Amino acid sequence: MKCSHCQNDFPQDSLQICEDEGREVYFCCNGCKSVYFLLKENHAQSFYDKLQGSTLTPKLEAQSFSSSYYQSKSFKDRYITNTKEGYSQLTLLIHNIHCSACIWLNETMLNKLDGVIEAHIHYTNHKAQITFDESKLSVSEIVALIESLGYGVSVGEQMDTKSKEEKRDFFIKLTVAIFCSMNIMWLAIAQYSGYFQGITKEYSLLLNIASFILCTPVLFYSGSIFYKSAYSGLKRGFVGMDLLVFSGSLIAYFYSVYACFSGDETYFESVSMILTFVMIGKFLELKSKNSAGEILESLNAQIPQSLRVFREGGVCEIAPQEVEVGERIEVLVGERIVIDGVLESENALLDEVALSGESNPISKSKGELLTSGSINLMQSITYTATKSFEESSLNSLIKLITNATAQKPAIQALANKISARFSQFVLFIALCTFAFYLCTHHPFNEALRVAISVIIIACPCALALATPISSIVGLSRAYQEGILFKQSKFLEILAKVDYLCFDKTGTLTLGFPSVIEEIKFCDYDPALLEALNQKNIHPIAKGILSYLHAPSTLEVEQVFIHAHQGLEVFCEGKRLLGGSLEFLKERGVSVPEMECKGSVFAWSVENELQSVFFLQDSLKPYAKEVISSLQKQGLKMCILSGDSQSEVERITKELGIKESYFRHSPIQKAEVIERLRARGRKIAMIGDGINDTLALSQSEIGISMADRNDLAIASSDVVLLDSNLHSLEKTFSIASKTLKNIKQNIAFSLLYNTTTIPLACLGLIAPIFAALSMSVSSLVVVMNALRLKRIKL
Numbered sequence: 162m163k164c165s166h167c168q169n170d171f172p173q174d175s176l177q178i179c180e181d182e183g184r185e186v187y188f189c190c191n192g193c194k195s196v197y198f199l200l201k202e203n204h205a206q207s208f209y210d211k212l213q214g215s216t217l218t219p220k221l222e223a224q225s226f227s228s229s230y231y232q233s234k235s236f237k238d239r240y241i242t243n244t245k246e247g248y249s250q251l252t253l254l255i256h257n258i259h260c261s262a263c264i265w266l267n268e269t270m271l272n273k274l275d276g277v278i279e280a281h282i283h284y285t286n287h288k289a290q291i292t293f294d295e296s297k298l299s300v301s302e303i304v305a306l307i308e309s310l311g312y313g314v315s316v317g318e319q320m321d322t323k324s325k326e327e328k329r330d331f332f333i334k335l336t337v338a339i340f341c342s343m344n345i346m347w348l349a350i351a352q353y354s355g356y357f358q359g360i361t362k363e364y365s366l367l368l369n370i371a372s373f374i375l376c377t378p379v380l381f382y383s384g385s386i387f388y389k390s391a392y393s394g395l396k397r398g399f400v401g402m403d404l405l406v407f408s409g410s411l412i413a414y415f416y417s418v419y420a421c422f423s424g425d426e427t428y429f430e431s432v433s434m435i436l437t438f439v440m441i442g443k444f445l446e447l448k449s450k451n452s453a454g455e456i457l458e459s460l461n462a463q464i465p466q467s468l469r470v471f472r473e474g475g476v477c478e479i480a481p482q483e484v485e486v487g488e489r490i491e492v493l494v495g496e497r498i499v500i501d502g503v504l505e506s507e508n509a510l511l512d513e514v515a516l517s518g519e520s521n522p523i524s525k526s527k528g529e530l531l532t533s534g535s536i537n538l539m540q541s542i543t544y545t546a547t548k549s550f551e552e553s554s555l556n557s558l559i560k561l562i563t564n565a566t567a568q569k570p571a572i573q574a575l576a577n578k579i580s581a582r583f584s585q586f587v588l589f590i591a592l593c594t595f596a597f598y599l600c601t602h603h604p605f606n607e608a609l610r611v612a613i614s615v616i617i618i619a620c621p622c623a624l625a626l627a628t629p630i631s632s633i634v635g636l637s638r639a640y641q642e643g644i645l646f647k648q649s650k651f652l653e654i655l656a657k658v659d660y661l662c663f664d665k666t667g668t669l670t671l672g673f674p675s676v677i678e679e680i681k682f683c684d685y686d687p688a689l690l691e692a693l694n695q696k697n698i699h700p701i702a703k704g705i706l707s708y709l710h711a712p713s714t715l716e717v718e719q720v721f722i723h724a725h726q727g728l729e730v731f732c733e734g735k736r737l738l739g740g741s742l743e744f745l746k747e748r749g750v751s752v753p754e755m756e757c758k759g760s761v762f763a764w765s766v767e768n769e770l771q772s773v774f775f776l777q778d779s780l781k782p783y784a785k786e787v788i789s790s791l792q793k794q795g796l797k798m799c800i801l802s803g804d805s806q807s808e809v810e811r812i813t814k815e816l817g818i819k820e821s822y823f824r825h826s827p828i829q830k831a832e833v834i835e836r837l838r839a840r841g842r843k844i845a846m847i848g849d850g851i852n853d854t855l856a857l858s859q860s861e862i863g864i865s866m867a868d869r870n871d872l873a874i875a876s877s878d879v880v881l882l883d884s885n886l887h888s889l890e891k892t893f894s895i896a897s898k899t900l901k902n903i904k905q906n907i908a909f910s911l912l913y914n915t916t917t918i919p920l921a922c923l924g925l926i927a928p929i930f931a932a933l934s935m936s937v938s939s940l941v942v943v944m945n946a947l948r949l950k951r952i953k954l
Contacts, residue, residue, distance in 0.1 A: 166193035231300040240316055241300070248278050249295045251303070256313030256327050257390065258287045263312070263403075264629075266394060270306060274298060311393025331386070335440045338383035341375040342433040348372050349430040369421040372429035379433045380414055383440065405584055406932075409616035410435050413928060416609055425606055428613075428928065435617055435932035468499060471543075481550040488546050492537045500553045501533050502544040510539035534558070558645070587619040587918070594922050610928060614921040618931035619914060627906035630946040635899030638949050642891050643882040651878045653903075654862050655896035657843055661791065662834060662856065664848035665802040665812055667884075668866055669784050672700050674760055674776035676708040685771040688715050693730050693737045693764060697722075701762050702739075704776050739764040741805070742773070759808045777808070780815060787886040788816045791893065797842075801830050801856065830856040847889065848877075864892065891954045898952055906942045913938045 163170055165186040176187040177194060181201075188194040242250045255267055264282045271280035271291060276298025282289045291303060304314050352368045381388075384407060391404040410432045417427040467478040471489040481499045484490065489505065492498055498511070509525045513535045522538055525531060531544050533555035550556055591612045598608030632649040639646055646652060666672050692715040694702040721729040727740015729748075738745055742752050742763050750765045759777035763770065791798065799820035802809050809823035822833055834844050834856055846860035857863030857877050865877035866884050881888045917934060920926050926934070 162187055164189040164193050166197040231304060236300070244292060248292050250290065250292050251300060252316070253289045253291065253304070253307070254315045255282065255287050255289050255307060256315065257386065258282075258312065263390060267307060267310060267312065270310060271303070274303065274306060277303070309393070309396075311389050331440075331444070334383040334386065335437075335444055338379045338433070338437040338440055341379045341383075342430075342437040345372050345375045345430045345433045348375075366421070369417075369427050369429070372427065373418065373421060376414065376417075376429040376433045379436055380410060384410060384436045387436070387439075405587060405616050405619060406435070406439055408588075409613045409928065412609065413613050416606070420606070428610070431613075431928045431932075434929045438929075438932040438936045441936065465497065465499060469493075484546055484550060486546055486549060489543055490546055491541065491543050493541050494537055494539065496537055498531050498533050498535045498537065498544075499555060500546045500550055501548040502531050502546045504529050504531055504542065504544045506540075506542040506544070508539075509537060509542045511535040512538055583619070583914075587616060590918065590922065591615040598924075607924070611921065611924045613928045614924075614926050614931040615918060617928055618917045618921045618926060618935055627910055627942055628903050630943055631899055631902045631906060631949065634946045634949040635895055635902070638952070639892070639895050642895070642954065643885075643888050644892050644895065645880040645882060647878055647880070651862055652896045652899045654843075655845060655879065655893065656900035658845040658861060658893075659796060660837060660842040660844050661796055661798040662801045662830075662837070662844060662846045662860065663798060663818075664846075664856075665800055665804055665809060666700055666778060668847055669788075669800070669812060669816065669886075670778035670780055672778065674701055674704040674778040676704060676774050677777050678758060678775040679708075679772055680755070680775075681772045682770045683772075685766070689732060689735070689737060689766060690764060690771070691715070692717050692732045693728070693739045697728055697739070700778070701760055701776055705762060705774055708774075735766055736768070737764065737766055738768075745770065757805055757807045759811065760805050777811075780812070781884070781886050783886050785816055787890045788818065790890055792817070794893070796893075801825060801833055801846075803827075803830075827856065831859045834859045864889065894954045895949075899949060902946060902949055906945055909941060909945070910938070913941075 162176055164176065165188060167189065169189065171187075171189050176189060179186050179188065179194065181198075186197065188197065240251060244250055258264060258267070264287070267289065268280055268282055271277055271289070274293075276294045276296075278292040278294060280289060280291045289307075293303065307314050348368050348371055352365065352372075387403045387407040388411075391407045394404060413428045413435075414432045417429050417432065419425075420427045466480065468481055468484060469476050469491040470479055470484060471491070472479075476491060484500055490500065490502065504525050504527055507527050509531070511523050511525060511531070513523050513532065523535075530547070533548075533553040548554075594615050595608050595612035598611055599605065629649075632652060635652050636646055636649055663669055666674075687709055691706065691709055694706050695717065715732055717730055717732050719731040723729070723740070723744065727738060727744035730737040730739070738748055738750065739762065742757075742761055745763050745765055746752050748768070750763075750768050750770055752763065752770060755773065758775040761773060761775060763773040765771055788798070797820075798818055799822065800809055800813050800816075800818055801822045803825055804823060806823045809821050813819075813821040822830075825833065834846065837844055838859075838861075844860040845862045845864060846856045847864045848857055848866075857865065862879065863877040864879045864881065866881050879892060881892065917926065917931075921931060
C-alpha cells in the first residue's frame with residue numbers, strides 16, 4: 162500500500178487512513194498528511210503529476226511499530242526469515258549502545274529468553290541477529306526486553322535513518338559538553354589564581370555559581386547517555402562502566418553544590434571534564450570501530466538501489482531483491498553486476514577484484530557464468546539471472562562477513578567473565594577506600610575525592626574491547642588479502658593448529674592433469690572415448706578430452722558414476738568402462754601388470770581393454786616455497802589424496818613432505834583425521850571444499866580454495882577467494898598475529914587496572930586525570946588493534 166503523499170510502499174496496517182472528498186487516502190506519518198492537505202488547500206495537487214511515479218523520502222522515525230504490527234503477517238513476510246533448522250531469524254538495530262558492556266548486557270539478556278536459540282550483536286554497527294522459536298517467543302517480547310534495558314530498536318528501512326540520528330544526537334551532546342567544559346576551565350583558572358592573589362568570598366561564590374550553571378547541562382544532558390544506561394542496568398542487577406562514570410560524576414556534583422555554599426573547594430570542572438573526556442574517548446573509539454569495519458560498509462555500498470530488467474517489451478528499473486530467476490538484465494559500462502547469471506551478449510570484459518582479488522580484467526564469452534560483484538568494463542551487456550539476489554555471490558559474501566563478527570572467539574569468554582563482575586568489585590573497593598580515609602581522620606572532601614578517582618579510573622571497557630576490536634580488524638585485513646573467515650572464532654582456532662592435511666588435486670597442484678603417455682591395446686574409435694568422458698567432470702577426464710581434440714557426436718544412453726573409482730556408460734548399445742586399473746579388474750576386464758606413472762586412466766569396450774593413459778599434474782606456483790615456510794613455523798603436514806600411489810609420492814617428494822596417504826575415499830580421509838586428532842593433533846584440512854566435505858567437517862578447521870562461482874562453500878570454515886598458495890601462508894600469519902594482538906590487549910587492560918586502581922586508592926591521581934587515563938586506556942586497546950591493518954604478512 163502506497164502513502165498518498167510520498168508514494169512509498171508500507172504495510173497497510175501501519176498507515177493512517179483519512180477521507181478526501183469521499184475517497185480514502187493513506188499516510189505513513191503526520192508529516193506526509195499535513196503536506197498533502199496543505200498542497201490541496203493551495204491548489205497545488207499538480208505536484209503529484211510531476212512526480213511521474215517517483216517516490217519521496219519520508220522521515221522513517223515517524224513510522225512507529227506497534228506491538229500488534231510485530232505480530233502481523235506483513236511484518237513477518239518483510240523482516241523475518243527462516244533457517245534450515247526451521248527457526249525464525251530477525252535482524253534489529255539496537256540504539257544507545259556506546260560500549261562493549263552494552264553489547265554484553267543485551268546479548269546476555271536476549272540469550273536468557275526462553276525461545277531464543279542464539280542472539281549476536283555486531284560490534285561495529287550494533288545490529289542484532291536473533292534466531293528464535295516463534296512457537297515459544299514473539300518479536301514483540303524480544304523488543305520489549307531490549308526496551309526495558311533502556312535501549313531503542315529499529316528494523317528494516319528505519320535502521321540507517323535511526324543510526325544516523327543517534328550519531329547526530331551523540332555529536333550534539335559532545336559539542337555541548339566541550340563548550341561548557343572549556344568555559345568552566347576558564348572559570349577554574351580565574352578561581353585558582355584568586356587563591357594565590359586573594360579573592361573575596363562574594364567573587365568566589367559568583368564563580369562557583371557560574372561553574373554550577375555550566376556543569377549542570379553537561380551532567381544531565383550530555384551525561385544522559387550514561388545515567389539512562391546505568392539506571393536500566395541496575396534494574397536488571399547489572400553494574401557496568403556507565404554506572405561507574407555517572408555515580409562518580411554525580412557524587413562529585415552534589416558535593417560541589419554543598420561546598421559552593423559552605424566555602425569548601427568545589428569540583429565542577431572535574432565533573433564536567435570527566436564526562437567530556439569519556440565522551441571524547443567514545444567518539445574516537447566509534448571512529449576507530451567504523452574504520453575497523455570499513456570492509457563490510459564498502460561491500461554494502463556496492464549494491465545499487467535498482468537494476469534494469471527487460472519486462473513487458475521494455476526496460477524497467479526495479480530493486481535487486483525483486484529480480485526473479487530467468488529474467489534478462491542490462492548492465493551499462495562501469496556498472497556492477499549484482500546477481501549471478503549467464504552472459505547473453507557475445508562477449509564481456511569484467512573486473513573481479515572485489516571478489517577474487519584478481520587485478521587483471523577477465524574476458525567472458527556468450528554462455529559463460531557472470532559472478533555478482535564484478536564490474537562491466539567494455540560495453541553494455543545483457544545476461545540472464547540464474548540466482549535470486551539473496552543467493553547471489555555478492556550477497557552471500559556480505560552475509561558471511563557480517564556473520565563472521567557475530568561469533569565470539571573462546572578467549573572472549575574469559576574477558577567477559579572478568580569484566581562482568583569488575584564494576585561491582587570497583588565500587589566495593591571505592592567504598593572501602595572512602596571508609597578507610599574517614600577512619601584515619603582524613604578530611605571528608607579528600608576521602609570523597611579519592612573514592613571518586615577509584616570509581617572513575619577503572620576501565621572495564623578496555624578489557625571488553627580487547628577481543629572484538631582485534632577480531633574485526635583481523636577479519637577485515639584477511640578479506641583485503643582474499644581470505645574469508647566465516648566466523649571470527651576461527652582466527653583463534655587456526656592460530657592453535659599444529660598439523661595440516663592437504664588434498665592434492667586443485668590444492669597443491671593446478672588441477673589440470675595432462676596426458677604424458679598412452680599405451681594402446683587395440684585400435685579404437687576416439688568418438689567412444691569422447692562419449693565416455695563427456696559426462697565426467699573429474700580433472701582426469703578433462704585432461705583426456707584435451708588430449709583427444711575431437712568432439713564426440715555419439716549419443717550417451719546411460720551413465721553410472723562410481724565415486725572415486727570410475728564410471729560406466731552405455732553408448733551405441735555398448736558397455737564402456739573407464740577409471741582406475743582396479744576398477745576395471747573388479748568388473749572382469751583383463752588388465753596386464755604395468756608400471757604406473759602418475760595418475761592412471763584405463764578404459765574398455767564390452768570388457769575389452771582399449772588403452773591406458775598416464776597423466777601428471779603440475780605443482781602450483783610457489784607451492785614449494787609456501788610448504789617450506791609453513792614447515793619452518795613448526796607445522797607438521799601430510800598429503801591426503803584419492804589419487805594413485807605413484808602420483809601422490811611424486812608430489813610428496815617434490816614438496817619435501819614426509820607423510821602421505823593415497824587412494825583414500827572421503828570416509829577414509831575422515832578416519833585419518835580422527836586418528837591424528839586422537840594423537841593430540843589440532844588439524845587444519847586444506848581442500849577444494851567439494852570432494853573433501855567430510856574431511857573438512859571432521860577437522861578443527863577446514864580451508865577451501867574457492868571457485869569464483871561458489872563463494873560460500875558450506876563445508877569449510879575459511880575460504881581462499883583465489884587459488885594462490887601465498888594466500889594460505891597469509892591465512893596462518895593473520896590468524897597468529899590477531900590472536901597475539903588479542904592477548905596483548907587483554908594483558909594491557911589487566912595491567913592498566915591492577916596498576917592504576919591502587920594508585921588512585923593512595924590518593925595519587927585526581928578525578929580529572931582518572932577520567933583522562935580511563936579514556937586513553939580504551940583508545941590504546943583500539944589503536945593497538947588497528948596495527949593489524951598495517952602488519953607485514
